[in-house]
Amino acid sequence: MPLTTEEKAASKASEGxxxxxxxxxxxxxxFGRADVLSDFSLSVNPAEFLTLVGPSGCGKTTILRLIAGFxxxxxxxxxxxxRDVTDLPPYRRDIHTVFQSYALFPHYDVxxxxxxxxxxxxxxxxxxxxxxxxxxxLAKLSGLERRKPDQLSGGQMQRVxxxxxxxxxxxxxxxxxxxxxxxxxxRREMQMELKNIQRxxxxxxxxxxxxxxxxxxxxxxxxxxxxGQIEQLGEPREIYEKPRTSFVxxxxxxxxxxxxxxxxxxxxxxxxxxxxEIDCAVPNSDSAPVAPAGRVYVxxxxxxxxxxxxxxxxxxxxxxxxxxxxxxxxLGHSSQVYLKLFEKSPRPxxxxxxxxxxxxxxxxxxxxxxxxxxxxxxxxxxxxxx
Amino acid sequence: xxxxxxxxxVEGERTSRAPGKRxxxxxxxxxxxxxxxxxxxxxxxxxxxxxxxxxxxxVTLLTLLSFAKIGAYGRILWSFSLANFGQIMRPAYLxxxxxxLVYAGATALICLLLGFPAAYYVAFAADSKRKHLLLxxxxxxxxxxxxxxIYCWLIVLGREGLINALMLRLGILxxxxxxxxxxxxxxxxxxxxxxxxxxxxxxxxxxxxPRTLIEASHDLGAGGLKTFLRxxxxxxxxxxxxxxxxxxVPCLGDFLTAEFLGGPRTYLxxxxxxxxxxxxxxxxxxxxxxxxxxxxxxxxxxxxxxxEVEETSRV
Ligand SMILES: Nc1ncnc2c1ncn2[C@@H]1O[C@H](COP(=O)(O)OP(=O)(O)O)[C@@H](O)[C@H]1O
Ligand SMILES: [Mg+2]
Numbered sequence: 001m002p003l004t005t006e007e008k009a010a011s012k013a014s015e016g017x018x019x020x021x022x023x024x025x026x027x028x029x030x031f032g033r034a035d036v037l038s039d040f041s042l043s044v045n046p047a048e049f050l051t052l053v054g055p056s057g058c059g060k061t062t063i064l065r066l067i068a069g070f071x072x073x074x075x076x077x078x079x080x081x082x083r084d085v086t087d088l089p090p091y092r093r094d095i096h097t098v099f100q101s102y103a104l105f106p107h108y109d110v111x112x113x114x115x116x117x118x119x120x121x122x123x124x125x126x127x128x129x130x131x132x133x134x135x136x137x138l139a140k141l142s143g144l145e146r147r148k149p150d151q152l153s154g155g156q157m158q159r160v161x162x163x164x165x166x167x168x169x170x171x172x173x174x175x176x177x178x179x180x181x182x183x184x185x186x187r188r189e190m191q192m193e194l195k196n197i198q199r200x201x202x203x204x205x206x207x208x209x210x211x212x213x214x215x216x217x218x219x220x221x222x223x224x225x226x227x228g229q230i231e232q233l234g235e236p237r238e239i240y241e242k243p244r245t246s247f248v249x250x251x252x253x254x255x256x257x258x259x260x261x262x263x264x265x266x267x268x269x270x271x272x273x274x275x276x277e278i279d280c281a282v283p284n285s286d287s288a289p290v291a292p293a294g295r296v297y298v299x300x301x302x303x304x305x306x307x308x309x310x311x312x313x314x315x316x317x318x319x320x321x322x323x324x325x326x327x328x329x330x331l332g333h334s335s336q337v338y339l340k341l342f343e344k345s346p347r348p349x350x351x352x353x354x355x356x357x358x359x360x361x362x363x364x365x366x367x368x369x370x371x372x373x374x375x376x377x378x379x380x381x382x383x384x385x386x
Numbered sequence: 387x388x389x390x391x392x393x394x395x396v397e398g399e400r401t402s403r404a405p406g407k408r409x410x411x412x413x414x415x416x417x418x419x420x421x422x423x424x425x426x427x428x429x430x431x432x433x434x435x436x437x438x439x440x441x442x443x444x445v446t447l448l449t450l451l452s453f454a455k456i457g458a459y460g461r462i463l464w465s466f467s468l469a470n471f472g473q474i475m476r477p478a479y480l481x482x483x484x485x486x487l488v489y490a491g492a493t494a495l496i497c498l499l500l501g502f503p504a505a506y507y508v509a510f511a512a513d514s515k516r517k518h519l520l521l522x523x524x525x526x527x528x529x530x531x532x533x534x535x536i537y538c539w540l541i542v543l544g545r546e547g548l549i550n551a552l553m554l555r556l557g558i559l560x561x562x563x564x565x566x567x568x569x570x571x572x573x574x575x576x577x578x579x580x581x582x583x584x585x586x587x588x589x590x591x592x593x594x595x596p597r598t599l600i601e602a603s604h605d606l607g608a609g610g611l612k613t614f615l616r617x618x619x620x621x622x623x624x625x626x627x628x629x630x631x632x633x634x635v636p637c638l639g640d641f642l643t644a645e646f647l648g649g650p651r652t653y654l655x656x657x658x659x660x661x662x663x664x665x666x667x668x669x670x671x672x673x674x675x676x677x678x679x680x681x682x683x684x685x686x687x688x689x690x691x692x693x694e695v696e697e698t699s700r701v
Contacts, residue, residue, distance in 0.1 A: 070601055090604040103602035107620045116616070117606035168606065 021046040027076035047202040053215040054225030060208040096165035098175040104149040111145040117168035139163040249299035275345040297380040304376040305351035308369040328362040451673035460667035470674035486655040490637035493576040497584035505588035567649030575643040584629035591625025631690040
């Protein structure tokens, strides 16, 4: 098929920069009348660890199934390594999937499960044995070759599923909540291993999870999804430190989301009044200043709020207020302290404190000093009128 | 599979040792017969009686009869002679037995070839509304009288039947062709009657295969055919085996089909037995043939049982 000039120009342009491994362009997908994705675009770099994170039902699995080829989009194109694969069946795409349910073949043993894609490709017996042995060693499964899937533990099945999809050396691996069925300790272990394997093999991973901590620890880049839309895309630190919306702020880590009025704004700072009570000047991180008199959401991370029994002496610019304690929840190594920071606002406000720095429990009604820095007030999207 | 066998061994040991260990000093221990309390035997007695009257006694009678001799006018002379079994070994009878095995095998094979696509379609392709309709259609032959169905086939296949009329009209044939009384018509009839016995277990086996396994196979690069050969077929094997045995076994004893759609040259074991009891009035020979047939059915069912055990131990 001859390329149009537009397509040629596009492929030229992408050659110069880092050519993306996978591109979703304007994908729309609905099931019956339910629109799951509309005009969804995303590009994935070679050998990167990209995580899709979002609440259950936001379309994460649908995106993976579209990429793998199990679902056809109603509109848009899927480009893999410069080739349009939108209309190719799953078995013609250089992509493998680790299924949440593992989907191991019950009639094959571990060796044959892992060898499946190699046999399909008609590799010779010697080559198959070599590759399977290598991948099994990588997944720490050596010695289990002749076990059937029903003779394995959950963690081992997970490893077989991973080994099976790695054996074919795809350029892209899709993982749909692969650790969802494992207990917490095993999850943490597997997270490290997955990350190490991904680095070692130089395979791009698209990883789906609804666990923000998992996303933060493993990923090169995170895509935060909400209702089929990308809320924010960026590196884990960026997402945590500079969330753009109240959804991202509260989904990726804990946040006190409050409403504020913009009094004035310049290129360097924004003057706001939080919940009509607290005045502060926060640094303007985005160069586009917010319109004055507009209302915005702001977020304050609970771990950035300090609580003091006496008025602190330090003179660093900070918001300092004498407030009443509503409730003290002891969590072990840390404590949640709910505060009555605003007279009128119904929004809860809490601080996360190291338990070791608190002298005993705080009683409801007790007066304390709450302190946070202006740069810890994160200005988010404009607030909708209600 | 292995553990199941080992368990059975342990079970057997326990049974055989139990009577020796029984303490007669225990009050009411006489109520226990074997390992089962007498009350259970009493409760089970209607069923036991049923089995005794309708199964054990006729089979015993038949077995005794198979060793008897035939006197004048079909009189039965009770004896212990192997003459009847000797007679079965004559070529004329062996031919019929061989033919029966071949026809039963062919029927099972043809049912498999026809039934697999049907079961596959119902399990994978049909939407749920159509699925129920198709399953119902598959069950229909069970509810029609076999005789009515046979007469329908006579009308379709006969010399003045539908097929001949059509082919003569179209000029494909110049004289009517006799489809009846051929291996073709007999096997056709058998396939018609036994096809549901293949489709239903196949459907059940296919329906049980998780769809993600098929997706996983596609995902790993296997197209339709390779997925079928490497995933679907091996996983539907229990259904194939069940269906084949469910067809092969009753085909060995079938006599209606060959009686009506076949002729002397396509007679099966069932017809031979029928003949010995009714036309030839040689009950001892008929009984010997029946004992042989039962032996073949039992071994068929034994293999079926083995497959079942394997299947359940795998789950
Ligand atoms: N095959 C399907 N038929 C109908 N609706 C579907 C189907 N698959 C997914 N959906 C719907 O699409 C939405 C997104 O689902 P999914 O991609 O599985 O979300 P996630 O993986 O993020 O939890 C859900 O509302 C779900 O009900
Ligand atoms: Mg999902």
